[in-house]
Amino acid sequence: MANYLAQFQTIKNACDHLIIAVEDVSDLWPIVRAGFEERLPLKRACLNNKTRNSVYVEQLPAEFILTTDSRLRSRYPQELSVFWFREPYATVVLVTCEDLDEFRTILKPRLKLIVQNDEREWFIVFVSKAHPSNDQATKLAKKIYAKLEVDFSSKKRERCCKFDMHGPESNFWEDLDSKIVESIRNTLDRRIQFYEDEIRKFSEQRLMPVWNFCNFFILKESLAFMFEMAHLHEDSLREYDELELCYLETVNTTSAKHRDFGGVDHGDDQAALLKPGYKPLSQIAQDDSFREFEFRQYLFACQAKLLFKLNRPVEVASRGYSFVISFSKGLALHENTLPFCMREVWVITACLALINATIYHYNDGIVAPDVEKEFYRLQGDLYSLCRIKFLRLAYLIGYGTEIERSPVNSAALSMLPWPKPAVWPIVPPDASSEVLTKEKASHLIYICGLC
Known part of the structure; x- marks a missing residue:
């Protein structure tokens, strides 16, 4: 793992906020992008810190990125789970449909395929294009959205919300923020647990010949950096304090003296x-x-x-x-x-x-x-x-x-x-005694002035 140090630093330098992936199934992102991005940074986001206590982050920095974007597609091998902190913390699935048969035969199977990855926190935003003056289109949109909720939501988790292009419902934006924060919180909890488990395994090997501080450092700082991106700065600081103590213990061992x-x-x-x-x-x-x-x-x-x-x-x-x-x-x-x-x-x-x-x-x-x-x-x-x-x-x-x-x-x-x-x-051979005397005096004046 120590061989990944350069790669690790490159990834860190490219990350400064949490990523929200956008799976644009129906080519809707250009239409809704401005409204979504106005919600950032997320206000008063409720997250869990390392001790699983709720912490309100006043301004949570995040960025919407399409899943087709090169920044998400050109990734390092996924088996390097130590770099998990830079992966998306939520996935917004944008869809629209104006035909029930199309929903049953095309859209529903495609959505099932997209959301089958249980490790990814996702929710669906159904975009209704129906104009308020068109009663038939409005009723059809409501019917399709109702089926979407039945198929993809549950009593434990509401995974759908509806966006009306001709006038969003009054609570849509609050609902959107809530679902994004919920996804981020769940992802953060899962990744914290992963890093803690890995760090614990490495800590148990500290007195063994296989101990490698560089490996431990990458795991520990990955966790610290993830906390920092989530603006959980107290938790991040604690990780660096612990890392410092561990390092001082390492350099003071006999094997590290030379x-x-x-x-x-x-x-x-x-x-x-x-x-x-x-x-x-x-x-x-x-x-x-x-x-x-x-x-x-x-x-x-x-x-x-x-x-x-x-x-x-x-x-x-x-x-x-x-x-x-x-x-x-x-x-x-x-x-x-x-x-x-x-x-x-x-x-x-x-x-x-x-x-x-x-x-x-x-x-x-x-x-x-x-x-x-x-x-x-x-x-x-x-x-x-x-x-x-x-x-x-x-x-x-x-x-x-x-x-x-x-x-x-x-x-x-x-x-x-x-x-x-x-x-x-x-002293340069051409330096005269007068120059040396003057230089000596100027240095003394400078030093006394600083005193």
């Missing part, structure tokens, strides 16, 4: 803890897991994205500060293999990214006073950590003698031993 840490590619010194798509997953995969440097940032970026959607920037700042401190310690363990000053530059860019992103998403004046106080305290912690690393960076590149040592200069506390390179960066 894996590459990462962080040596060009641009890695720029923190990517808010950029989940910074590197392809297939690029950071190693054997049966992922390189720690890139993957831990990826997981945090996914968590932060969900927290922003939940309007919790304070929690992003809190988690972010703890993550930077923890990750910095991890970088310190690999300083001998990482580029010079990598840890300082990474921490600085991480702090600045967190500060800018959380300020952007913070709604000033709408939160409780204690939350507001905590938010600005965290901002101060991030600025302080950033300042310390700026001063330490100045010290490491040769300006340490110019930094004032005093009780209020917290940078002095961070000037710990550093595995300095055997050869320092070479």
Whole structure:
């Protein structure tokens, strides 16, 4: 399954909302399309979360796509059920008929064939073309629709609704929304159960030689991503939190000690803890897991994205500060293999990214006073950590003698031993002493200004 990482990421990038398939039996979609699409996104959709509790989603994004559309027809092999999250969550069957014999001999057998797949959530929309002034056509349409209900609905499930082209019934649109949401809810419940069962099987093998974290990751993130598409962001966040715990346990095992840490590619010194798509997953995969440097940032970026959607920037700042401190310690363990000053530059860019992103998403004046106080305290912690690393960076590149040592200069506390390179960066041979002096002074002014 780990071989499907690139394919998995491609599928994820192409999905951003739930799909409602349209089986257009009678070539009606061009006629009704505008009215149907006006219903999107679905309002106040009642779905079940992972614990099977009802959750109302205010704006549920969805898209109607014809079953003949290339986006549905050009699929990967169906046996890859791990990608089930991108399949349609409901199927609307559009039909019309103006002759009873045609209904019995042609339409009914065709509909039976279409809906025989029990795994697909479907319902039928009968479109009546009868004009209100034509009593005979109106009565015939009602008679055909009545037979349609008898043949395809039951006491347990109402699977038909009627759309009048010359003036829809007052409750049609509400009925349509209700049936779509019911189908989505049932599909979601079934897929959640499938992913939970598969994840449970993999979890039971964690201490066995056959354990493969990449396989576990694809299943776990498929479930998380499905929750995210359904705007069940709390459930999605919980999956990523569990995935992070599982990964940390995996990398701390004896067998994982000698894996590459990462962080040596060009641009890695720029923190990517808010950029989940910074590197392809297939690029950071190693054997049966992922390189720690890139993957831990990826997981945090996914968590932060969900927290922003939940309007919790304070929690992003809190988690972010703890993550930077923890990750910095991890970088310190690999300083001998990482580029010079990598840890300082990474921490600085991480702090600045967190500060800018959380300020952007913070709604000033709408939160409780204690939350507001905590938010600005965290901002101060991030600025302080950033300042310390700026001063330490100045010290490491040769300006340490110019930094004032005093009780209020917290940078002095961070000037710990550093595995300095055997050869320092070479100064260009044509550089005059005046240029070096000026450059040195400008750097100090810049650093002090940031402090």
